[in-house]
Every structure is written in structure tokens, then in C-alpha cells.
Amino acid sequence: MRLFNKVGIVGVGLIGGSLALGIKKYKLARKILGVSRHKESIARAKHLGVVDAGSINLNIIKDADLIVLATPVMQLIEILPKIFKLAKKGAVIIDVASTKNNVIQVANKFTDKDKIFVGCHPLAGSEKRGVVNASPDLFKNSLCIIVATKIKNASVLERIKKLWHALGALTLELSAREHDKILAYISHLPHIAAYSLMRVIPIQYLKFSAQGLKDTTRIASSEPRLWEEIFLTNRQEIIPLIKKYEYSLRYFKSLLVKKDARRLRTFLKASKYRRDKIL
């Protein structure tokens, strides 16, 4: 099902590369062009068959009818004005960033009926990074959150949703604010919990790690540069959540200090109840 003619992907890493491979596999576009800041990345993406052509120059994507911004979020915001300027009339521009308030704020300034921006956040990914780990089926059975700008174009939104559905993802439309609040809970706080936990565990004890520690801290292997930006761009939502988490830990500690077995059991049962609700 051809949805687009030329797709231009800026940032051919894990997500950008997987999107390219998925678009190829499911024949959703005729041609895929890649842009990266480094020549080697472009060469690798071409070598792996992820893109049909590539360049370090954004101009290569000026004819694209779908432009995908798959760079870290700060860089995305930086290049957004240029992207709108070079995009052809009728082009659709999407991103895949993990925070949305800031992206949509900037996109709102430029989006108009000729160049429509649609925020996308596929809740798929991995602590592994780079185009070498890309897979056409990375988005299968995942959820992609869609965030519209102030100019909503129903047919464009529909086409973008179709793109994600064709890649195997479900879609759900949220406001930028809702998105950032929910993600702070279900993604950013767990990352902070994992990163902070690793800081506490002495290196000489790591050799004793069993599956529990491995799973709990897997996401502390995530890319620092990427996550630094996510944490900083969503700090207003995140800071109050860290406080809630600290409160939860303080309460747990108080139950141990008081040897309050009854309330401790209630705490554990309530957490297990919630965890067992996650499929």
C-alpha cells in the first residue's frame, strides 16, 4: 500500500532506520532518502540497504512528500525552521521524539495548511542504538502516540496513522501536555529509577547480578546523550514525579524501621496488583 512517494529521513539511527526498513518491507513509499550529520552514517545506511540515497546535506529531502525527523530532540528543534523552509508544498513533516511539548510549540510557529506537522512518538525502542540494530518490525505490537499541531488536517492525520498501522503499531491521539505527563510516569521515571539504582551498586558486586537486577536496570544502558535531552526537556513533569517516588521509598523505609509487617504486606500487594495489570 503506497502511502507516499519520496520519504526523507533525517537521523538514520535505531528509530529512523527501523522506519525506513519498515516502509521498504511493507512498500509504503517509492524511495527513501537519508540525511545524517556524518558521512560514515550515510555510507553505513546505504550499505545496509536502509536508504536508497543519502547525504549530509538537508537539500536532498526537498522533494520528499514525507519528512521524518528522527534526531535527538534538541537537534530536531534546532533544524525544524530549516526543514519547514526547504520542504515542498504539500509535504508532511513528522518527528519521533520522546518529548512533545517543546517540539509542538516550535512546530506550531511554522506549520500551515501547505506544510503540516504531525508529532509522533512510537513507544518502541531499545537500549541498543544505531542503524545496525534497526528492524522493519520494531514497531510491531507497539503503540504510537500521535500529537497534532494547532492546524489539524484530518486527511493528513489519517495518512500518518495508516503509516503506523501498516508498520504494526496501534495509534492514539493525545495533546502534547497529556503525552509529556504520561511519558514522565511510564518511561522517564523508570529510567531515572534505573540510572539512580546503578549509581548505588558497588562495581565489585555486579558479578553477583541475577535476572532481577538485570531487568530492573536494563534501561540504564540507554544512550546518555538522548536521555539527557529527554530529562531536561520534560523536567517540569519529571521533577514532581521524582518527589512522589522519593515519598514512596521513604514510606517503604519507615515500614522497615517500624517493623510494620502488616502495612508492608499491604504495600507489596498493592504494587503487585498494579504490576500484574500490565500485559
Place this chain on the structure above:
Amino acid sequence: MRLFNKVGIVGVGLIGGSLALGIKKYKLARKILGVSRHKESIARAKHLGVVDAGSINLNIIKDADLIVLATPVMQLIEILPKIFKLAKKGAVIIDVASTKNNVIQVANKFTDKDKIFVGCHPLAGSEKRGVVNASPDLFKNSLCIIVATKIKNASVLERIKKLWHALGALTLELSAREHDKILAYISHLPHIAAYSLMRVIPIQYLKFSAQGLKDTTRIASSEPRLWEEIFLTNRQEIIPLIKKYEYSLRYFKSLLVKKDARRLRTFLKASKYRRDKIL
């Protein structure tokens, strides 16, 4: 390789059941007897072929030359005097509990050259419980920590290590104190992090859970009754660690409040460095 004649297993759950199945699979004993507090558990263990015979009465294991205590830790401590009383001369008694200070303290009172106790803690397991989830290869490629009592018998220790090696585990001897300190870091604190995280996340957001949250909180599905006992019996080691973890989170929060990108990056990199050291 026959290491024992009759093995008596008290508490035929995930660990006790897996031990029984492993002993059968690798022909490490001639007969396996199970004890449970509930008739249905015994019936199920027999039906699944996990034990050759079973009873709710401890007397069934009085002829065993290896007695395995695989009950929750409080119950273990409660029945330990009875076990020593009924065990035959020359019997070896082991446990598989997750905390050791308290177990070894009690065992030290009863162990003598005729009835030797060896503390064991296989660092294998699952958030799943019960004999239905037992597997003969649960211990494969895992580590089993061995804790001796004040009466050390080299040949008995050797035989118990051989048992774990035959099941595919490595063994390492530690003091009870060392064991409880290390486990507080690598197991108990991660469980507290996961249980406390689930308490913070609103139920209506759970449907957005991606793999990161799922992995980070998997162990919050662990059995509350079991973990309540682990937390309470090792509270002296755990309470200072929760404080360290709170400090780590507070520092992280302060970096977001101050928008200190440089120190935030250093924090994330240091945690990733440690996490990447875990195999």
C-alpha cells in the same frame, strides 16, 4: 552421579520443586520425599512427578540423608529445631532462603558433627511461583552462594557444592554477613525500587507501558509474603541502602532543577558504564 540416597524437601514450591526435578533429571539421588503444609500441594507435586512420595507430616523425611528446607524464611527458622531433632545421624540439612544471618544464627545452635547444616542461596528464581513453574534447569548458569555454619565439614561442603554444580550452577562461599550485605544491594534494593515505582504510577496509565517499564518493574510481581519476610529479616542491611538510593535520586532531581546538563550527562554515563559491566 548419585550424591544422596533419600532427599527430603520441605516446601515444594518453585525452588524446592525445581531442585527435586533437577535431582531426578541428573540422577543425584534415589528417592525424593516432599513435605508441605497443604495436602493439595503434595498431591500436585506427586501428580507432576516432582516427588516420589509426600506428606504433611515432617516424619516422612526422618530417613533422608539430605534435607532441603525450601519454605519462606520465617517458617524455616520456626521448624529448624524440629528438623534437627528428627533428622537421622549423618544427615545434611540445607536451606535455600534469600537471607542468611538469621538462618545461620539459629542453625549454629543445633548443628553438630552428626547433623551438619549448610546455608545455600541459589540466585535463580522468578516472579512466577509454585511447583507448576518448577524446572529441572532453573539453576543452570546461575550462582549459588554457600554459607557454612560454625561447624565446617569440608567433605559435606564439597558434596553440597557438587550438588549445585551438577544442576548447572556455580558456587561461591561467603559469610552470612557478606551474603546479606551483597544481596541487599543486588536483589533487595532493586525489588524495593520496583515495588515503590509501581506505587507511583497511576493505574489508568498502565495501558501505555512499553518494554522499559515492564522490565524495570517485573520483580514487583514477586510474591508479597516471601518478600515481606526477606525485607524484614534483612532490614539492618536494607535501611541504609534505601537512604543511599534516596540520596542518588535527590541528586538527580537537583541536576534537573538546576538544569545542570554537564553533571547530568556525567551521572548517566557513569550509570551506563556500570550497567554495561553486567553480563
